[in-house]
Amino acid sequence: MLVILSGSSGVGKNTVINRILEENPNMELMPTITTREMRPGEEPGKPYTFISKEEFEEMIENNQLIEYQIVHGFYYGTPKKIVEEKLKKRKILIKDIDVDGTQVLVKSLDNVITIFLKPVSKEQLIERLISRGEQRIEARLARYDYEEKMSEKYKYIIVNDKIEDTIEKMKKIIDDEYKQCIIDN
Numbered sequence: 001m002l003v004i005l006s007g008s009s010g011v012g013k014n015t016v017i018n019r020i021l022e023e024n025p026n027m028e029l030m031p032t033i034t035t036r037e038m039r040p041g042e043e044p045g046k047p048y049t050f051i052s053k054e055e056f057e058e059m060i061e062n063n064q065l066i067e068y069q070i071v072h073g074f075y076y077g078t079p080k081k082i083v084e085e086k087l088k089k090r091k092i093l094i095k096d097i098d099v100d101g102t103q104v105l106v107k108s109l110d111n112v113i114t115i116f117l118k119p120v121s122k123e124q125l126i127e128r129l130i131s132r133g134e135q136r137i138e139a140r141l142a143r144y145d146y147e148e149k150m151s152e153k154y155k156y157i158i159v160n161d162k163i164e165d166t167i168e169k170m171k172k173i174i175d176d177e178y179k180q181c182i183i184d185n
């Protein structure tokens, strides 16, 4: 089963995913790749495999990606082989994926659960982006309205007001969906 968490940049997706992974040893971060630079605190494979634009374009050419998108000027994508193998082994994967990539994954894979995380307000989101020292705030906000519109396509929407409440809601959704997934398969 794949749990996709989407939402505008700065809404808190990574905090939520890290907490979910800490508290659920049976879950794994879905491996994805990007051409953006590594941020402080990140390391190869966590949360991305960081590769060059040329390497990424070679993977596109060789049909090695289930999906890829250009987000905020960089490539992001989901490698086919490794993800399909993990899903075959019945792993529960989780990852933040942009709203367009999500639609492709829903069509390409079985048992994909989509969750959209919203901020309490756009103002709160801007404050968060400023406080984390984000350099390209305008580029990140440019997608906000589009992402909010696309949230209608998600199975679940959570407003990230209090982080603890968000984690509890996520855990319940994942538990319920996993039970259903076992019954269905």
Ligand code: 5GP
Pocket: 006, 007, 009, 032, 033, 036, 067, 068, 069, 071, 072, 076, 077, 078, 096, 097, 098, 099, 100, 101, 102
């Ligand atoms: P960030 O640079 O902040 O880590 O991520 C920027 C955006 O890329 C986020 O909206 C995130 O959801 C999206 N993203 C991360 N990995 C993937 C991926 O493998 N595929 C797609 N389509 N989007 C991704």
